[in-house]
Amino acid sequence: MTTLLTIIVLIFILVAIWQMVKIFDLAQAKVENSGVATDKDNTINGYLMMGFLAFIYIITIVCFIKWGDLPLLSNSASEHGPGIDNLMIISLVIIFFVQTITQFLLHYFAFKYKGEKGKKALFFADNNKLEFIWTIIPVIVLAGLIIYGLANWINIMGVDDSDDPLVVELYAQQFNWTARYAGDDNTLGKANVRLIDIDRANVLGVDESDPYAEDDVITKELHLPVGKPVLFKMRSQDVLHSAYMPHFRAQMNCVPGMITQFGFTPTVTTEEMRQTPDIVEKVANINKIRAEKSEDLIASGEDALERYEFDYLLLCNKICGKSHYNMQMKIVVETQEEYEAWLKEQKTFKNSLVN
């Protein structure tokens, strides 16, 4: 219904504009309208250019005030996260500095030098010094960004075996995720989709004859001990997926036929994250929105929405088919003890098989 109303309103707006144009045109019929801009057009559009500059600035400021303080921009939950966030903030500052100045020059010149009959433009075709300046400044700025960015990149992508990371497999399929922990030996058993045996509940195609596989643990929730480096080995059984963990500033595609990897160290437990002021505020805001929606739902005889509680998430971020929009897994970051207790409750691969 809302959409129908929207469409009707839009059609009316269109008709209104159309009528105004007609009137505008008829009113101008006696004045010369050759289709070429007159001094009056130049003046009007020159002022509009300044108005548009104001519009760009306003929309920038509004966006920043309303949505610029996103928890996702500052509250990273992994060791490498702050590095990315700092680089992001530096890049954003540079961008908005350049954006503000160049948009000003562009629109201000369009206003200042609006045409007048009889005026003559300056014949100014070339200036090597100017061009050198605005070639060399981007070169220097970009060199800095490249060096800083690459230092971050190498730090993130380099896996250091001396850290003795916890090895976890992330297994993607249409349209859900599965995690496989390597168990006490911290070595994943071999696996291949050709070994999948649904009847025996070997859904990941783990090699039963591989001794490393026996103590593997397969779960539908991802639990991570805080402060311990994790190395994810990603697999997919059907199409491309992407394991996106935005709070940890982590993402890697899952590619059928190959194993990809991404490692990070979680630094904030789920409980701690729920207590941070930013998240408290965000959750409160979301629950307010959900409560409002629930009222409408109840009025139309449906169930109310559940209250939202913050959790880390793993999302699929590569188009993978019909239910791509709902391919997620909960991530729980907890203390080492909690993690071990949780892991003990889970069945090992050997015990999970149906004989």
Added chain:
Amino acid sequence: MSAHEDNHAHEAHDDHGHHHKETFVTKYIFSQDHKMIAKQYLVTGTIMGVIGVLMSLMFRMQIAWPEEPNVLFEALLGKWAPDGVMDADIYLALVTIHGTIMVFFVLTAGLSGTFSNLLIPLQIGARDMASGFLNMISYWLFFLSSVIMIISLFVEAGPAAAGWTIYPPLSALPMAQGGSGMGMTLWLVSMAIFIASSLLGSLNYIVTVINLRTKGMSMTRLPLTIWAFFITAIIGVVSFPVLLSAALLLIMDRSFGTSFFLSDIFIQGEVLHYQGGSPVLFEHLFWFLGHPEVYIVILPAMGLVSEIMASNSRKPIFGYRAMIASILAIAFLSTIVWGHHMFISGMNPFLGSVFTFTTLLIAIPSAVKAFNWITTLWKGNLQMNPAMLFSIGFVSTFITGGLTGIILGDSALDINVHDTYFVVAHFHLVMGISALYGMFAGIYHWFPRMFGRMLNKNLGYIHFWITAVCAYGVFFPMHFIGMAGLPRRYYTNSNFPLFDDLANVNVVITMFALIGGVVQLIYLYNFFSSIFFGKKAPQNPWRSTTLEWTAPVEHIHGNWPGEIPHVHRWAYDYSKPGHDVDFVPQNIPLKEGEEELQH
């Protein structure tokens, strides 16, 4: 001087040709005249554009009001919108076909096809393209591919829905997605034909620019439009065949059981036979075209804008040589940056470092171009014609969209914004909206040359200002929902309470999109009514220096009656000291003692 002789050959042919009576079919349908072919490209591109924009409005409404019944869906989507609620499969199909149509059919064929065809012969002083026949074939292949693409929308199992990048295995396996059956087959066939069309066109442009320039038209006297079209055509010839090969290999995988891109797949309870292929290989092949493609889209727009800005500022374009150098630099770099689409694809992280480096280098020639355009305005005498407004708008969105490229091109930052709405905002501003503005600017500027009539300027002003506000209104907030981690291509976000606070942003964006989309009707009305009822155009309405304005308003075969004009100066003698008028056309000889600027 073979070029010169060639022109004479054309003249002889044309004198002969005048005795023939043209039929409706040879004049309007199977025409070999570059001006008519340009118009055919424009009209076909416009129709495809209407379809592409309509699709975007539909999926924007779904995003803003997820799973709500909508009369528009019920009317347009039929069985894909039971009770007016959009189906998740068709949502992905709409996104896919919108991308395909806008990138290839509107901004490649519609933009480059129209203006390369119209302007190359007219601005370099040639009777027609090097091969009028190939040119005609090129258009009709484009037309055929458009028809096939539209037919694919009506396939039983749905049109292609794997995203415009059609990454396998999703696009290769009909059991992975309904759209990967007949819909994807037709998509691939359509694109293969499109590539053939594009290659024929590009070869023709290259040969024409090299061989058919009129006397005096040296490469450094060419207008920047021609430089842009020329380099664009070269990029197209280098990169489009790679996409063709990728498409052919994908067809092999789909239909003949090969394993180029597929390996170890278990789907719907069975293991498939594929072994040893890699989807990452497809990504490499795709983006080897895919990235240059965005420059194929944006360079012609840059050329048009440079020309229009100079003419309407009544000033020479600032830094003519630097503009050419930056086109060449962008063209070269564009072929070695494709990996920045694949930082997290699983390729070696070292390659990520290399591609970060090459990618951020592109910012340098781009910055030079932006500064040169701004300086072109400085101390000008700006004629605010609609074409000029769109050109200024182009520079504005190109800067806004381009700047975020230094975030996305940086592999470390790309990790967290890859495939989010941040990317959508970035590329829509920098190549979508910008190229569209370039195209509109070109249409407003050269409409008199194409149809002999003027577009209504007041409608043009309204069109520009509302479009400009809506473009920012749609794409600026998108950066922020992207930075909040919202992935693109989600049918609805309602399964993630995490994103509930972004729902109202999506409503705002959709409102701007709807207004912006509806306003294009003003333009369409202006365009089609002006073809028939517009004011008759004078010979040179914008008082420009380039050769196309020396040709008669009425289109004739061979472009100029009598001899082709000779060229004596560069294309940018606006407001040159020592002349009474503020423009000196290229065909006017230097005055005694006048120096040609050693730009």
